[in-house]
Amino acid sequence: MIAALNIIYLVIAAALALFALVNLLRAKTLDKAINMAILFVPLLLRALRIK
Amino acid sequence: MKNKKLLVNIAVLVVALAIALVAGADFRKMHEPDKIYTGNPAITSVKKLSDYNNNLLNTAGDTDIYVLDSGVPGGKALIYGGTHSNETAAVMNALTYIENAVVEQGTLYVIFQANQSAFTNTLPLRAQMSHMNFTLPDGSVRSVRMGSRLANPVHQWPDPNYRLNSSGRVLKQNEIAEIRNLNRNHPGMEEGYLVEMVAYGIRNLIDTEGIDFIFDGHEASPEFLRVNYLIAHDRAMNLGSTAILNASLDAMMEGNMEGYPFKLDLSGATSWGLSHRALGDNTATLATLFESLNPVMGFCHGKVNEELVKEGKSDNYVKITDMGLLDSGELTDAGSPIELRTAYHMEISRQLLNAMGELDPAKTVTVTGLPTFTEMVSNGLESTLKPLE
Numbered sequence: 001m002i003a004a005l006n007i008i009y010l011v012i013a014a015a016l017a018l019f020a021l022v023n024l025l026r027a028k029t030l031d032k033a034i035n036m037a038i039l040f041v042p043l044l045l046r047a048l049r050i051k
Numbered sequence: 052m053k054n055k056k057l058l059v060n061i062a063v064l065v066v067a068l069a070i071a072l073v074a075g076a077d078f079r080k081m082h083e084p085d086k087i088y089t090g091n092p093a094i095t096s097v098k099k100l101s102d103y104n105n106n107l108l109n110t111a112g113d114t115d116i117y118v119l120d121s122g123v124p125g126g127k128a129l130i131y132g133g134t135h136s137n138e139t140a141a142v143m144n145a146l147t148y149i150e151n152a153v154v155e156q157g158t159l160y161v162i163f164q165a166n167q168s169a170f171t172n173t174l175p176l177r178a179q180m181s182h183m184n185f186t187l188p189d190g191s192v193r194s195v196r197m198g199s200r201l202a203n204p205v206h207q208w209p210d211p212n213y214r215l216n217s218s219g220r221v222l223k224q225n226e227i228a229e230i231r232n233l234n235r236n237h238p239g240m241e242e243g244y245l246v247e248m249v250a251y252g253i254r255n256l257i258d259t260e261g262i263d264f265i266f267d268g269h270e271a272s273p274e275f276l277r278v279n280y281l282i283a284h285d286r287a288m289n290l291g292s293t294a295i296l297n298a299s300l301d302a303m304m305e306g307n308m309e310g311y312p313f314k315l316d317l318s319g320a321t322s323w324g325l326s327h328r329a330l331g332d333n334t335a336t337l338a339t340l341f342e343s344l345n346p347v348m349g350f351c352h353g354k355v356n357e358e359l360v361k362e363g364k365s366d367n368y369v370k371i372t373d374m375g376l377l378d379s380g381e382l383t384d385a386g387s388p389i390e391l392r393t394a395y396h397m398e399i400s401r402q403l404l405n406a407m408g409e410l411d412p413a414k415t416v417t418v419t420g421l422p423t424f425t426e427m428v429s430n431g432l433e434s435t436l437k438p439l440e
Binding site (some may be wrong): 006008010025026035040045048 | 057
């Protein structure tokens with residue numbers, strides 16, 4: 001159960017990282033792009049199980 | 052226009068990826084195990100915690116247990132550090148035993164990274180240093196990781212919103228991260244969260260090997276009310292008081308009339324999940340825990356640098372001390388250097404080992420080969436750590 005929950009959370013982190021990436025590429029202003037980049041970095045590191 | 056925006060966004064992405072790469076490399080480096088000297092001929096075997104809880108096999112919690120068995124019947128003791136991996140003096144004390152100790156009677160078990168996962172991450176937003184380095188006389192450098200008091204969320208995630216485990220401590224609201232704190236989850240669970248399983252491994256090690264006494268090394272912030280205190284379970288109070296009395300007598304014999312600053316306190320009856328309470332209540336061992344003063348653990352220390360983590364110097368805490376605001380963690384300009392903190396751990400744990408034999412000769416564990424307190428303070432860890440081959 002605990003291991004399954006861990007995997008689900010990792011999938012959620014990966015999905016959110018992907019969502020942030022898409023929004024970054026489609027951002028209409030520079031500050032929105034930077035906002036998405038700030039979200040993207042920690043989500044990516046968590047999805048990759050680095051941090 | 053659209054292409055220009057896309058180019059700008061791609062540029063932002065490249066910068067973000069570059070930051071992720073640089074930061075990620077640093078974080079990955081924290082996962083590399085510390086290299087230590089294991090050539091001490093007194094080490095008779097190296098066990099794994101998974102030998103005592105099979106569920107830890109191939110996990111980040113499967114830490115090494117160094118066994119120094121004299122072959123002569125006597126007592127059994129467990130000395131460990133790294134319950135909180137940023138409490139470095141406890142880690143250095145365990146390493147001092149692993150690399151230098153000679154056991155002439157009884158058996159000594161030593162763990163230097165009790166919560167191994169915690170060594171792979173630092174506390175977020177605390178601007179911690181990740182390593183402490185020592186340059187040895189031969190010019191080589193020994194590097195020791197300083198991690199977090201909590202296991203890495205990469206290994207144990209998410210934290211549950213509510214948890215009541217075998218410790219009896221309810222973890223909820225702002226305490227939920229404590230599920231990754233080894234010293235809140237004793238005596239642990241055979242199957243559960245990683246840290247609960249680590250705690251169970253330690254409990255089962257004590258039960259299986261029949262360990263008579265344990266020493267859990269910690270460090271505390273100046274604000275903590277029990278700095279330089281030995282905390283002992285009810286059944287270990289005789290052992291603790293004998294050790295502190297003997298330490299004072301030994302100091303006086305060596306001309307140090309001020310003695311050591313050691314004090315003794317009884318384990319709190321509601322210290323749920325802490326080693327001195329939970330392992331004392333749930334095993335037959337005599338459970339003790341010691342706290343030395345480490346200013347980097349506090350919140351007022353200023354910039355974290357080598358001077359702070361190694362020399363334990365903090366102008367802020369000297370000012371706070373001068374204002375009379377501290378109860379037990381007073382800091383002077385001399386600081387609280389790692390050599391002194393480690394020497395305190397070494398001295399009190401050595402005195403506890405001696406006291407165990409005094410109180411019950413059948414449980415004698417005789418350890419030699421360690422530096423004296425004065426040697427440790429004067430020559431530093433550079434003289435006790437061994438070069439790696």
